[in-house]
Amino acid sequence: GENVEQHPSTLSVQEGDSAVIKCTYSDSASNYFPWYKQELGKGPQLIIDIRSNVGEKKDQRIAVTLNKTAKHFSLHITETQPEDSAVYFCAASSPDFNDYKLSFGAGTTVTVRA
């Protein structure tokens, strides 16, 4: 099955600085890579995703890059704000029709210092 590794496990940044989280995956057939943000006391929520036919995607202060050859993808948050403090999970999806399931990384706890 798919194995997703995520680094770092914790990340502390000064407000206004950038944060980068990196993930690697093992199954070269995976074709969908979402990122989820989990705030305290809530379930994870999708913040951005990328498919294997695209190398980079941006949404305001958030961007994701994908390197299919190296099997890794990264989340970039620019101009961090206190509300960016949360746990972030990367994931990779099997492409099989009836086997759709997400394999998650272990998570990164991001703390933005004011």
Place this chain on the structure above:
Amino acid sequence: DVKVTQSSRYLVKRTGEKVFLECVQDMDHENMFWYRQDPGLGLRLIYFSYDVKMKEKGDIPEGYSVSREKKERFSLILESASTNQTSMYLCASSLPQQANTEAFFGQGTRLTVV
């Protein structure tokens, strides 16, 4: 607003009890999932279902079973609760693989087995 609702936020059960965790979604999604979340391990898939009365084992199904009698409801059952099943349990739903693949999560149930 789309919604996945888990029946309990917090639950305390005794070892050996049969435990039911309920999840309901109002988005008419075909896919439903149960994950457990543990520190340093991320989200691990227990079971998923891509149709009524259909179920597939995830990565850690031992000690659990599921039931999906109606499209909107997916139940996780701990046949005989043990202390190592103390965890945060997250339910999610999504459309089929070939459609929008965003997974929507409930707020989680923190289960403590004593």
